[in-house]
Amino acid sequence: xxxxxxxxxxxxxxxxxxxxxxxxxxxxxxxxxxxxxxxxxxxxxxxxxxxxxxxxxxxxxxxxxxxxxxxxxxxxxxxxxxxxxxxxxxxxxxxxxxxxxxxxxxxxxxxxxxxxxxxxxxxxxxxxxxxxxxxxxxxxxxxxxxxxxxxxxxxxxxxxxxxxxxxxxxxxxxxxxxxxxxxxxxxxxxxxxxxxxxxxxxxxxxxxxxxxxxxxxxxxxxxxxxxxxxxxxxxxxxxxxxxxxxxxxxxxxxxxxxxxxxxxx
Amino acid sequence: xxxxxxxxxxxxxxxxxxxxxxxxxxxxxxxxxxxxxxxxxxxxxxxxxxxxxxxxxxxxxxxxxxxxxxxxxxxxxxxxxxxxxxxxxxxxxxxxxxxxxxxxxxxxxxxxxxxxxxxxxxxxxxxxxxxxxxxxxxxxxxxxxxxxxxxxxxxxxxxxxxxxxxxxxxxxxxxxxxxxxxxxxxxxxxxxxxxxxxxxxxxxxxxxxxxxxxxxxxxxxxxxxxxxxxxxxxxxxxxxxxxxxxxxxxxxxxxxxxxxxxxxxxxxxxxxxxxxxxxxxxxxxxxxxxxxxxxxxxxxxxxxxxxxxxxxxxxxxxxxxxxxxxxxxxxxxxxxxxxxxxxxxxxxxxxxxx
Numbered sequence: 001x002x003x004x005x006x007x008x009x010x011x012x013x014x015x016x017x018x019x020x021x022x023x024x025x026x027x028x029x030x031x032x033x034x035x036x037x038x039x040x041x042x043x044x045x046x047x048x049x050x051x052x053x054x055x056x057x058x059x060x061x062x063x064x065x066x067x068x069x070x071x072x073x074x075x076x077x078x079x080x081x082x083x084x085x086x087x088x089x090x091x092x093x094x095x096x097x098x099x100x101x102x103x104x105x106x107x108x109x110x111x112x113x114x115x116x117x118x119x120x121x122x123x124x125x126x127x128x129x130x131x132x133x134x135x136x137x138x139x140x141x142x143x144x145x146x147x148x149x150x151x152x153x154x155x156x157x158x159x160x161x162x163x164x165x166x167x168x169x170x171x172x173x174x175x176x177x178x179x180x181x182x183x184x185x186x187x188x189x190x191x192x193x194x195x196x197x198x199x200x201x202x203x204x205x206x207x208x209x210x211x212x213x214x215x216x217x218x219x220x221x222x223x224x225x226x227x228x229x230x231x232x233x234x235x236x237x238x239x240x241x242x243x244x245x246x247x248x249x250x251x252x253x254x255x256x257x258x259x260x261x262x263x264x265x
Numbered sequence: 266x267x268x269x270x271x272x273x274x275x276x277x278x279x280x281x282x283x284x285x286x287x288x289x290x291x292x293x294x295x296x297x298x299x300x301x302x303x304x305x306x307x308x309x310x311x312x313x314x315x316x317x318x319x320x321x322x323x324x325x326x327x328x329x330x331x332x333x334x335x336x337x338x339x340x341x342x343x344x345x346x347x348x349x350x351x352x353x354x355x356x357x358x359x360x361x362x363x364x365x366x367x368x369x370x371x372x373x374x375x376x377x378x379x380x381x382x383x384x385x386x387x388x389x390x391x392x393x394x395x396x397x398x399x400x401x402x403x404x405x406x407x408x409x410x411x412x413x414x415x416x417x418x419x420x421x422x423x424x425x426x427x428x429x430x431x432x433x434x435x436x437x438x439x440x441x442x443x444x445x446x447x448x449x450x451x452x453x454x455x456x457x458x459x460x461x462x463x464x465x466x467x468x469x470x471x472x473x474x475x476x477x478x479x480x481x482x483x484x485x486x487x488x489x490x491x492x493x494x495x496x497x498x499x500x501x502x503x504x505x506x507x508x509x510x511x512x513x514x515x516x517x518x519x520x521x522x523x524x525x526x527x528x529x530x531x532x533x534x535x536x537x538x539x540x541x542x543x544x545x546x547x548x549x550x551x552x553x554x555x556x557x558x559x560x561x562x563x564x565x566x567x568x569x570x571x572x573x574x575x576x577x578x579x580x581x582x583x584x585x586x587x588x589x590x591x592x593x594x595x596x597x598x599x600x601x602x603x604x605x606x607x608x609x610x611x612x613x614x615x616x617x618x619x
Binding site for chain 1: 497
């Protein structure tokens with residue numbers, strides 16, 4: 001298992017700072033949730049990890065190796081990503097898309113080995129899409145497609161898994177299933193989530209971004225406070241311990257929105 | 266844990282069998298197409314003439330005319346149709362993947378209008394005379410390269426060649442070079458320039474010679490082999506640029522490579538046969554309907570299917586109203602459009618949308 005370290009990562013796009021000096025560590029086997037309001041820089045931070053973006057300052061390290069000095073294929077063998085790109089251009093079958101997760105491990109058009117095909121089968125079974133194996137991906141529902149893409153990332157056999165809003169389009173059953181799978185996977189996981197209650201249950205640590213700056217980081221019980229929700233999200237909410245598990249849960253009703261400090265005026 | 270229903274059996278696509286079958290159909294089509302025409306020669310005779318030509322065998326004096334039609338006129342023509350049909354089909358597949366657009370074809374980046382403008386310019390000014398009969402083709406090739414270079418420079422940006430910018434720049438360039446071509450014809454309105462324009466914008470294999478074949482053969486072979494080698498990368502590219510990077514595919518480099526390869530190939534094909542429309546747009550879709558989307562299958566079947574289609578389209582073009590010849594682009598469109606529309610409607614075919 002690997003340790004992922006974002007060291008003072010800054011990203012400016014067209015002169016505008018999107019992420020400022022972000023320092024964040026994902027210890028081996030930990031699940032770290034990146035939360036924050038829209039436009040706070042969560043996706044941008046993740047893009048630096050799966051290398052769609054090169055930080056303008058700072059560096060991303062995996063087990064003491066600088067990502068920017070690593071060939072793309074090498075980092076793709078260690079870091080898998082679920083991006084916000086939902087749709088493929090072409091109507092591949094589910095099976096074919098999942099198998100493409102092996103791309104960084106294979107040369108040219110080399111066929112999948114028996115072990116790799118079994119790996120694909122297991123990943124599809126784990127994400128409950130095995131029955132869709134022969135279906136075209138373009139005819140799937142949003143949630144089904146999302147699960148196929150997670151299976152594809154798992155097949156990559158990464159040490160680090162980066163997921164951008166993985167619960168998008170998923171029904172409650174699959175949201176809970178996915179997050180408990182992440183928790184039990186033993187992988188180092190960096191995940192952005194909008195559902196704070198799910199984030200509190202699933203993540204070992206939460207990191208809160210606001211205007212590109214890390215404003216809080218720690219175990220959910222320390223991070224998720226009524227003050228933080230007011231400051232970062234502009235929401236008046238009550239935080240109570242879950243009656244069964246004790247993890248902090250956020251309760252809110254309509255009419256609890258304050259003038260937000262979390263969104264630009 | 267819920268029990269999982271067994272997945273439906275994966276679509277088995279008996280590749281070697283189908284490739285063998287298509288190769289057989291192609292060989293047969295070539296033989297028939299060489300024999301058929303204004304002066305029809307039975308397949309047996311055709312084979313005998315071809316054999317004599319290859320082995321240096323002898324034929325009788327009264328067979329000389331038929332022999333020459335077969336060997337000097339029709340064989341290079343049909344072989345050129347094979348090469349260009351195969352080449353346009355695979356380039357179409359690659360371009361659609363590169364610009365992520367179902368409407369793209371080998372000419373979407375303006376290559377054909379550049380080639381036409383180059384050819385017309387050479388034919389009216391008499392430039393490049395040192396190249397003899399290849400002068401106009403060379404002009405077309407240079408025009409194609411010029412447009413490609415311009416499109417490349419204009420659509421280059423921080424994130425490499427972005428798909429949308431490529432398409433928009435290409436379309437704009439095409440308009441620009443069409444205007445240049447019209448301008449030349451306007452100022453030099455002789456029959457020569459008009460027929461050059463007509464030939465290059467409709468395409469055809471009427472000018473095929475043995476001399477031009479080796480170059481096109483090499484270009485087509487290299488293109489087919491190279492693109493097929495990158496089949497999995499093209500699959501990955503279709504999942505989106507962000508995902509591609511996360512799967513270790515350098516999209517910036519891949520697009521650059523695809524751009525250079527497809528531009529050279531299209532330029533070479535346009536230089537010898539003009540801009541034969543429709544094949545490079547429709548063949549990729551037809552093949553995908555049959556084989557599914559995976560590029561390793563598409564890029565294996567597309568060259569064979571494209572070659573067969575082109576041989577028959579050319580045969581129809583030169584025999585339908587013989588001894589006159591119809592422009593090839595007319596035939597490819599007249600045959601291709603209805604087939605395409607019917608197939609699209611009949612099967613649930615999706616390309617980036619419903």
